[in-house]
Amino acid sequence: MRKRVTIHEIAQLAKVSTATVSRTINRVPTVDPVLARRIRKVIEKEGYYPNTNARALVRGHSRTLGLIVSEITNPFFPEIIQTFAKLGAQNNYEILLSSIDHDPRSIEITARQMFERSVGAVAILTFGGEAPLIDILTTRNIAVFAVDADRPRPLLKTIQIDYEHGIRQAVQHLAALGHERIAFIGGPQQLKTAAMRKFAVQQCMKEIDLELLPELFVDGDHTIDAGLKALSILATMRDRPSAVLCSNDMTAIGVMRAAFDLGLSIPQDLSVIGFDDIRLAQFMTPPLTTVQLSQTEIARLSFSGLLDSLDPRRGGSIRQVYSIKTNLVLRHSTALAPGCIKNRAATAFSESD
Amino acid sequence: MRKRVTIHEIAQLAKVSTATVSRTINRVPTVDPVLARRIRKVIEKEGYYPNTNARALVRGHSRTLGLIVSEITNPFFPEIIQTFAKLGAQNNYEILLSSIDHDPRSIEITARQMFERSVGAVAILTFGGEAPLIDILTTRNIAVFAVDADRPRPLLKTIQIDYEHGIRQAVQHLAALGHERIAFIGGPQQLKTAAMRKFAVQQCMKEIDLELLPELFVDGDHTIDAGLKALSILATMRDRPSAVLCSNDMTAIGVMRAAFDLGLSIPQDLSVIGFDDIRLAQFMTPPLTTVQLSQTEIARLSFSGLLDSLDPRRGGSIRQVYSIKTNLVLRHSTALAPGCIKNRAATAFSESD
DNA sequence: CTGTTAGCGCGTTCAA
């Protein structure tokens, strides 16, 4: 219930000036070790904590890093947040978390918060729709780290995600299993990452001369519900796909659920591949084969990217573009295409039991 | 790239004193509307944002609310965080999020952050292990809202969760379906909420004279993995349970996955009930019957609890103990016990196909 | 209704 302890009281009790206390706290090397110990003891005893607001005010910046995500409710993001926060704690940075949604005001509010708080740098991991935010922030002189930004510039570092790498593996895996009618359930196409994923799928299919069936490309919104609905539609087609590629794991989970409702068993009747590799994926029934986009890797890269921007001495500051690969993780949600020639024997066999 | 705009420059440009600018920003009603408009225009034009650090410094507290959770990686929490953050944005509060894990240092770091930032009040939604934090925080005169705190006191409001209500429904539901060998997979017993859940299960079983089989009560740690392992063990028993009650949904998801691996089908061979009702529960296959503990409700209550603590005029300040009920949500992961008398006909029938 | 002034708690000159 006591009032807050200030640096003055510590100074008085330790019989030194506030300046010396300040130096001790900030580990300025020129303080007499004996004095320093005495001061520390007093600080300890009084339970003194420096006031972050005052420090930030005088310094002109707080030891705070912004982290902007979308859809904290999608398990992909909490994983990122967690490792980002852990790194923050380790390096003595506070994290100002903000999530922006479809509401246009939210981006303004977010920018405001970041700015008002004098954060030094912010990571924008929304995977789309970040352009205006980047502009606002960099204009105000704060460093930004973003995913798939068009091109880096001063104050803007970016991480380029190689979607094709993993998606190619997925497409070819499906092709190898004899699938010819492959559906793709995309994300919202205003979302850059979703557009890029879809594009990569199309490219990879062309590469191996797989026919692109427009009716098999449907867009969702990266939610379970979207996957559920999309499959309901795809499944009613006279010539339904034997495999479904999804723009993210949540969609795939919806697909699996819908398949269950429809009496389609995975992978015998329908092969499913997700994207992201959220932790949950491995615990689905059956375990979901998916294209991994490492969440911890993203968190790590963006964190160290921010640190670099803040402290040019860290050497890496020249580095503007980081990159990360995606990779297929094989689990048990895919199988030979039903009716596929390669599958004849197996089919005949299984039909007999 | 321009330097930060301050209140002084706004004052100069608008040809008024800084005090008037300040009043305008803070909507003090006594400012001349004409002046106010002129000032706002300048603010707009210059893109001025007040410096939160400076405001917090002079006011003695920032418009910030602390939110402490554990395991942000468990989908239960992001849901809470989201609605808490939304309420924060609506009411013009910033949220300082912190998650504490098993590392004992993390609680100290967290307390420090809250204190250094001069947050006005903090919600501790860790569901256990919060006692030391509560002490530290209230000692330093900051209001706290916690779950299942032993007893409220000045500066400590609490939300009492009625675990029994929903758990009784679950237990009786299972009993009504003819289950007699009911297993319970608990959470880590140092976690208060886990202990309470287990206790409630035992009580409710006693109430209806169900025998408590100690070998069917195993403890996990609220992760999918724990559920998976627990069922692997339970399933190998010579006389295995026909139903499993889980201390949370993640555990139940693990159980479902293990059941699949073991070739047990849910609910025919094994009934499963979860706890929490995370959003994912309804999308499991089959959809998981579970005891709902509303995440949005928790977020809402704790948020308004904090607001009350901060502003006694809000009337509700006398209220120290909030409460919330749990309720069974019936979905499709439970069925009549195999071999149960009530089930004879159905069993005979299904055996014939 | 508006301007002047005095700090909020701290880091950082500049002398000593």
Next chain:
DNA sequence: TTGAACGCGCTAACAG
């Protein structure tokens, strides 16, 4: 190596 003094940007008295 240490201390005195100034000011970061803002709000809250107090005059006017």
